[in-house]
Amino acid sequence: MYDKMLRERELKVTPQRIFILEEIRKMGHAGIEDLHDKVKEVYSSVSLATIYKNIHILVEENILREVPVHGRKSVYEINIGDHVHMCCTKCGEITDIMNIDTRPMILEAERQSGQPYERIAVMLQGVCSKCRNN
Template sequence: MIDFTNELRIHNLKATPQRLAISDAMQTHGHINIDALYTIMLKKFNSISLATIYKNINLMLENSFIQEVKLPQNKSVYELTKEVHSHLVCQKCNKILDINLELQTILNEAQAQSDFKISKSNLVLSGICKKCQ
């Protein structure tokens, strides 16, 4: 079990009950969008507003405690920050899986073919999972 109180403090964030609940939801669900997170949070904090969720998410993003995964033709999902990785997304059921690829090779090639100095990457591969095939 992760000590989210300590992890939040390491990222210069106060360990509020809302941030602890957001962290727990992300740990439990892996990848979660704002709508699903809001539904979970309402069960724990019946008067929480969507604005409060967004405020906390943005602050947690700014402090690199969580990261956003931008999905093609879907709402972004959020996850706890971990080692650099990519994502596989099923086009039928929207299941999201982490996948470890050697991204540095891809980034080096992209920089070599352009005049960009790449500072961020978000590789999402779309297809059909085994269950949906």
Template sequence: MRNQGSLRSTLHQRGMRMTPQRQLVLDAVRELGHATPEQVCKRVQGTAATVNITTVYRSLDLLEQLGLVRHTHLGHGAPTYSADEHEHVHLVCHHCGAIDEVPCELLDGLADLLAEQRGFALDASHLGLSGTCRNCRENPTAV
């Protein structure tokens, strides 16, 4: 995990300055694991009440450009952000909304096939697969 000094030096190398808001947003993403911008904003506002959602979106965009966070679309709503070292494929249940994680390597065969047949390089770390979880399949009336 990268620390505050690393974020500061990365920003300075690119001619940008370190702000408390940027650090708070990065800390919130790391603490929450998977979080929408609204969830990040709520966490940040627990420490700095004046930070608004626009600042959070701008900070998330910058942090993603720097390679410190990444986003995944897990459904029809807002993207979900996670820290850069948090790489896996997300399995999202249509019925109960549960999110499970599997290693990206699970899709190596598909990635090889796409590269061979289409010249396409799959980035499975940004991937959310939709379906039905085991619990909902085994207990369809529970949902």
């Protein structure tokens, strides 16, 4: 599935790239360093710089999206379109909230500023259910 995605964008399909994408999908939202640790388990000689470079290309090609996290390094996710994020203020876990329509916010912002917007990134903060039950 990811090899087709890469080929369509005329990117080289390397086992490492496929592995990176698979890992990010599994992790949901992955920090570069955590990702590096995972990739190293299989490709022991891979450098952090290589991971950075690959992530950068995949973001440019819209296969991945960067999710900026307040006060921390960005995490990356497979681009599944606009959705809202929730970041736990205790454990830092990032969760997707898929069923919130963010268009009204964009429309209201456009109405107020008179200029168009392409996308919106919403990050909610709170305590996740795991931390609340501990």
